Amino acid sequence: MHQLTKTDFIQYLNCPESLWLLKNKPNVYPNGEFSLFLEKLIKEGYEVEKYAKQLFANGINIPENASPEFTKGIIDKGGIVLYQPSFSTSKGVFARIDILERLADNTWHIYEVKSSTSIKTDNKHNHLKDACFQKHVLTENGYTVSKVSIIHLNKEYIKQGNIIANELLEVVDITDKLEVLYSNVVNQINAASNFINKETINETECSCKYNTRSNHCDSFNYFNTTIPKYSIYEIGNIRAKKIGQLLDNEQLAIIDIPLDFELNINQQTQVQSVKQEQPIINIPNIRTELNKLKFPLHFIDYETYASAIPKLDGLSPHKHLTFQVSIHTLTEDGTLTHFEYLLDDMKMPIDMLQAMQDFTGSNGTFISWHASFEIGRNKDLIEWLPQFADYLTYINEHTFDLETIFKKDYIDYRFHGSSSIKKVLPVLVPEVTYSDLDVSNGTMALDTWGTMVLDKDFKEDKETTRKNLLEYCKLDTLAMVKLYDVLIQTIN
Numbered sequence: 001m002h003q004l005t006k007t008d009f010i011q012y013l014n015c016p017e018s019l020w021l022l023k024n025k026p027n028v029y030p031n032g033e034f035s036l037f038l039e040k041l042i043k044e045g046y047e048v049e050k051y052a053k054q055l056f057a058n059g060i061n062i063p064e065n066a067s068p069e070f071t072k073g074i075i076d077k078g079g080i081v082l083y084q085p086s087f088s089t090s091k092g093v094f095a096r097i098d099i100l101e102r103l104a105d106n107t108w109h110i111y112e113v114k115s116s117t118s119i120k121t122d123n124k125h126n127h128l129k130d131a132c133f134q135k136h137v138l139t140e141n142g143y144t145v146s147k148v149s150i151i152h153l154n155k156e157y158i159k160q161g162n163i164i165a166n167e168l169l170e171v172v173d174i175t176d177k178l179e180v181l182y183s184n185v186v187n188q189i190n191a192a193s194n195f196i197n198k199e200t201i202n203e204t205e206c207s208c209k210y211n212t213r214s215n216h217c218d219s220f221n222y223f224n225t226t227i228p229k230y231s232i233y234e235i236g237n238i239r240a241k242k243i244g245q246l247l248d249n250e251q252l253a254i255i256d257i258p259l260d261f262e263l264n265i266n267q268q269t270q271v272q273s274v275k276q277e278q279p280i281i282n283i284p285n286i287r288t289e290l291n292k293l294k295f296p297l298h299f300i301d302y303e304t305y306a307s308a309i310p311k312l313d314g315l316s317p318h319k320h321l322t323f324q325v326s327i328h329t330l331t332e333d334g335t336l337t338h339f340e341y342l343l344d345d346m347k348m349p350i351d352m353l354q355a356m357q358d359f360t361g362s363n364g365t366f367i368s369w370h371a372s373f374e375i376g377r378n379k380d381l382i383e384w385l386p387q388f389a390d391y392l393t394y395i396n397e398h399t400f401d402l403e404t405i406f407k408k409d410y411i412d413y414r415f416h417g418s419s420s421i422k423k424v425l426p427v428l429v430p431e432v433t434y435s436d437l438d439v440s441n442g443t444m445a446l447d448t449w450g451t452m453v454l455d456k457d458f459k460e461d462k463e464t465t466r467k468n469l470l471e472y473c474k475l476d477t478l479a480m481v482k483l484y485d486v487l488i489q490t491i492n
């Protein structure tokens with residue numbers, strides 16, 4: 001019999017088939033690209049829990065790998081507050097509860113600790129259903145749960161000096177909300193247990209066949225082996241309804257889409273590019289856009305660090321601190337110069353902004369990829385460091401998003417319906433590649449820098465780590481310069 005944990009249950013609610021695959025065929029289950037990101041989430045959860053425990057007196061820590069029998073022993077001895085007690089039902093449903101408190105009438109109060117700043121009730125992750133799961137397992141073990149609360153971060157909290165747990169955290173009573181959901185969730189838990197213990201399921205397709213790409217998980221290709229290379233799922237912003245219509249006509253490849261099938265203009269361009277096996281380029285539009293840019297052109301990219309628990313005075317939970325910048329500046333005569341800055345400590349980037357301002361001045365156009373991110377960081381920096389407000393406002397008012405060109409005016413079937421720089425660059429400038437770098441994406445940069453400046457036992461060589469971080473950010477802006485060159489050559 002397979003065990004069902006709360007994490008499994010969340011996965012089941014998102015997709016039964018993917019959980020079945022994980023439980024029954026772990027060898028073929030794809031690990032996915034998000035493991036570093038998930039690791040960070042787990043670390044954050046532990047950190048928040050450390051502060052949540054400070055809200056209670058004399059709690060008993062249950063060792064991480066202790067069995068449900070160990071928990072029972074502690075309860076039988078009269079334990080009042082337990083951290084991480086575990087419980088299991090006869091059907092193999094297993095719960096580890098963040099904090100459990102015995103009330104005066106010998107009933108129990110469950111506290112679930114979350115690193116978010118609100119209670120999530122979306123389809124992907126529903127904190128209320130998580131709590132129902134915990135209550136169910138405890139109830140099945142013969143305990144009466146009279147109260148359930150969620151402890152989450154306070155969005156308004158701003159760190160000043162030592163962190164005070166009851167200012168950092170909010171405790172929200174959700175007992176009444178659970179009443180409405182509870183019996184339905186218990187049915188879902190039973191269905192999940194039954195499903196993962198099925199000996200076979202249909203492995204030749206899964207329900208996401210009728211869903212858009214953003215809903216697919218890493219198991220999509222396992223369940224759908226007949227998906228062609230340039231498939232209808234790659235069409236930018238295609239709706240599930242359209243996918244359904246195409247599937248019903250067995251038109252799974254873009255090349256099979258009939259000419260009269262209704263799609264928006266960008267989608268039609270993509271289809272045309274696939275059918276003709278060549279890029280579709282709107283030269284007049286690109287020329288108009290590029291003519292608006294004023295030299296010098298500053299190709300700019302930030303790297304940022306965000307943590308659930310703020311590490312710096314002035315910051316709130318999950319705020320992004322800009323710790324690194326790379327700028328390639330191109331003048332009208334074709335001269336290219338480079339500026340870079342990487343913070344060595346967890347501190348406000350005052351020196352970095354000053355050096356940046358000295359390098360670029362307030363002139364020309366700033367160019368980034370997916371510019372809303374850089375603009376958002378500049379807005380945060382204006383709030384924290386108002387002495388740079390004029391400079392950062394200039395940047396925000398003179399920023400051009402290079403990605404927009406690849407969203408509508410330069411469509412190449414080899415981008416597979418994406419305008420991410422990681423998809424565009426290998427096609428247009430294959431000699432510039434991220435694949436040789438030790439730090440090769442933003443999550444890795446964040447994690448590497450955070451560990452380097454915060455972990456007293458950091459084992460790597462700091463100089464090498466600095467070099468790796470600088471190389472990654474530098475490549476991001478160099479890539480933009482190269483893509484800008486491609487566009488200039490295209491329109492001339």
Ligand code: SF4
Nearest residue numbers: 015206207208217220
């Ligand atoms: S692609 Fe969708 S339906 Fe298929 S296994 Fe993944 S989440 Fe489930």
